[in-house]
Amino acid sequence: MAEIERHSFDVLVVGAGGAGLRAAIAAHDAGAKVGIVCKSLLGKAHTVMAEGGIAAAMANVWAEDNWQVHFRDTMRGGKMLNHWRMAQLHAQEAPDRVRELEEWGALFDRTPDGLISQRDFGGHRYARLAHVGDRTGLELIRTLQQRAVALGIEVFMECTITKLVKSDGRIAGAFGYWRESGRFVAFEAPSVVLATGGIGKSYKVTSNSWEYTGDGHALALEAGASLVNMEFVQFHPTGMVWPPSVKGILVTESVRGDGGVLRNSEGRRFMFDYIPEFFKAETADSEEEADRWYEDKTNNRRPPELLPRDEVARAINSEVKAGRGSPHGGVFLDIASRRTPEYIRRRLPSMYHQFKELADVDITAEPMEVGPTCHYVMGGVAVDPDTGESVVPGLYAAGEVAGGMHGANRLGGNSLSDLLVFGRRTGLNAAYAVVRRRAERPTISDEEIRAASEHALAPFSIEGGENPYTVQHDLQEVMHNLVGIIRTAEEMEQALTDLAALRERITRLSVEGHRQYNPGWHLALDLHNMLRVSECIARAALERTESRGGHTRDDYPATDDSWGKLNLHCRLDGEAVGITREPLPQMPDDLRELFN
């Protein structure tokens, strides 16, 4: 095997979305030599798709808001299954992280006083989302990207990591390939931060981009880390449903935050029929009260359209199943009849643009058709809340790939703040860890490289095998149909059988052409990760015999308090995925009191 390209860093960050960039900036600021590896071009990460805003209790609009309220909202939204410490740190630090972006050039929408404006979102007690129209994610990534470039941080674009390398039980670095040339590359680093995002591409209808193949989840699993809460997959209630080619593309929650309502084919605001007991006290029970709330939040309760995402997604699903759906199998999201065209165009410019261009629908004049779409995985690498380190020394995770923060369901807006808060924390701690162990520089052996290369090149050596695109399509069918929004034991057992068959098929993948920018080959390698993660989801979902947040069991429709004290962890035992039950970390009494 010829000598391959090698690089050496103190901290290697895998992924250049919000969390990865923030981690890299933090590690750089802490004095580490940092490299970022990303699958796409810099600035294209899935973070750009985030629309609504960054949740942070800055109290710019509502003076009553503070971190305790945000913490409480987050825990309740997560059905109390969140790691309390992560939720606490998140609520406490988010405001500073937002203000810091401003210092780096972000231009948020303003209040009349000139402060950062904040908007309403589902599950948040007060208007709390710092935003830029409906393209907040783009603003966030551009700001961090420009900051990283200004700091001179080295970025390896269009480079995919296929394996984490360890030596003596610690992380030693990572192995991957350049997408452009197909050549291999090794990164030696005592700290590796995973910031690879989510897993949505395993589902048929998803708002996620192609990159979301669960790379970080699978890499961590194979390196010996455990994944927590994998049964909780968030289906965003409002994705586009028509035309078929755009099915799943996100329709931001801001549409509802800014006054949009959901109606079924009979014109009824059906969300009033789906208010769960848990949220009754704070949700309006008449249309009049709900409409008054937009102007007067003190004396009125929130409209049910702004319940947490899991509730709304389930409600839409039920309406469609009951035959009260829209012509293309969704429900109607109507803002046209409730707000002026100028208001809609100013507040929701990209939504206006998106529907106009892709569906020929003018959202200022007619309602949108929307339905649930796979959006986010709450589950991820189990990490220490303060440092972001996994059980594998030197392996860190931040953002969507990390688990625990959001419990059973994530609130809108909490993702971007999660990226910033924990991106920074992991970046700093990954750098500190290197400083503490300055003397030890890990190296990657030729043996490791040979094994990783052979594995990566396997699809070229098989002729007449399976087409990776077909296998991906079949995988998406399995996950969509059998481990989707509503689940049963029988279907998930079927899914596990099907996944086992797929696992066998991916050993026989073959790709045409050569190694240079070959998407068929890239997909063949990604499929490996997608299958690993899918199996974790299916196994964990089968194990949890209750319904909670993003996990709904038709055969166990009730929420079970005894399950409320347990997390499920996935670990790899040889080639098999094993599930263990572990007690949920309990919050201290002073925080518990916030819920009384």
Added chain:
Amino acid sequence: MGYDLKMKVWRGDATGGDLVDYTVPVEEGEVVLDALHRIQATQSGDLAVRWNCKAGKCGSCSTEINGKPRLACMTRLSTFEEGETVTVTPLRTFPVVRDLVTDVSYNYKVAETVPAFAPEPRPADGQYRMQQVDVERGQEFRKCIECFLCQNVCHVIRDHEENKQSFSGPRFFLRYAELEMHPLDTNDRRALAREQAGIGMCNITKCCTEVCPEGIHITDNAIIPMKERVVDRSFDPVTWLGRKIFRRDQLEEAQVPQTGAE
């Protein structure tokens, strides 16, 4: 409803290539990227095309469709006649890597030369204050998704490879304009816009604005205002004389920022 679409797709690499004919079944409501994906899945698994979000938000799938720079994910097939052949080629301003993928690193190199945002210090209460009317101009420019279609269509570099050394392109004039109009920025980038970014090379023929998928008024709202600011500083005899008389030019030179990378 569905029909068989005739396509010509450029396939090849830096050593050469050709337009290859494909016939792809397509459905109502689909976009060019759907057709390319179907070619990948059923006919040529190794067809290289760069894409990410497929929702017009990331700016990855920039190609030239029937000779016009477009995002493949935002070009609906309904904009063509049913019998019409749709020709897709890589961007013709950047080096080709393979098939529809080009090497856009020029843009990332230019990005490193733009001096970073340099805000005034925070006021005592730690809260920056900016009015909505003051941030709106910059917000328009920050809608940019960096698809680099404006860079691709700009004849200054499209038709003159050697100009890539001295010209930053429309995307970065947006960046200069954004910073120059930022209510909190303290730098003066006018000299750099002229000397380093080469704004004088632009002859405002407006193709960048024509192809911008975000509808940003690149020429009217960014490039021309930047040119006017450069005039303020370098070409306006009245202000020039004023500066000479009051000896302000040394002062300004001292404030010209260093480039971004440290």
Added chain:
Amino acid sequence: MAAPTGIKSPTRARIAARTLRTDRWWLYPTFTALVLVAFVAYATYRAFSGQHYFAEPYLTPFYSPCVTTECVDGSRHLGTWVGDWWPFSPAVLILVIPLSLRLTCYYYRKAYYRSFWMSPPACSVAEPHRRYTGETRFPLILQNVHRYALYIALAYNVLLTYDAVMAFKSPEGEWGHMGLGTLILVVNAALLGLYSLSCHSCRHIIGGRLRNFSKHPVRYRLWGGVSVLNGRHAQLAWASLVWVAFTDFYIWMVASGTWSDPRFF
């Protein structure tokens, strides 16, 4: 022959065609060239002809202000201070002003760079030049004086407005009358005024150059108004160009007695 550049550069995708555009991209540059050539030809002929430019009370904008001793009686609103040394028609002296405005105008630059210089002829159509330096060198660097052309043109617009006001006289010199020519001159003054005000330099000077709009509310509102006009700059450029030629033609016809001016009152 030097190494190929542009879309033929060795690293770029090898595609022989200069453009793969299938639409009629040549329409805009061709049409632009035709209109501009027609206008220049007409204006040159009229400017050098030195006759039929005044028909009481109408003075054609091509000859306003008329300031040489050659000017006919009644057209000498500003006096004849230039004297008699000027060898050409008085129009040549004055047409330099609108010419310099239009020549350096950001819209016309696009129009003639595309249609005459073909740099580029249309978007993503390769241009025929080997080298390109844009507006960085003499003479094109002079485009940067656009704002001075604007200042002079704004003053000139005052004179054209004055001419339009004078057109409310009867041919006998009594106020309070109006003919078709009056209307044409008013529209002409309005279009030229709007064209000048909608100029990009004007937009910059009025308020665009400010970093903080919120500290200058009056200028911000003016900037907003100019910005709206600026969005129509191209249309105003064409409309005012065609109208000024038409105005001149109308007065030519009246002055030469080809037709007579209908009087309203």
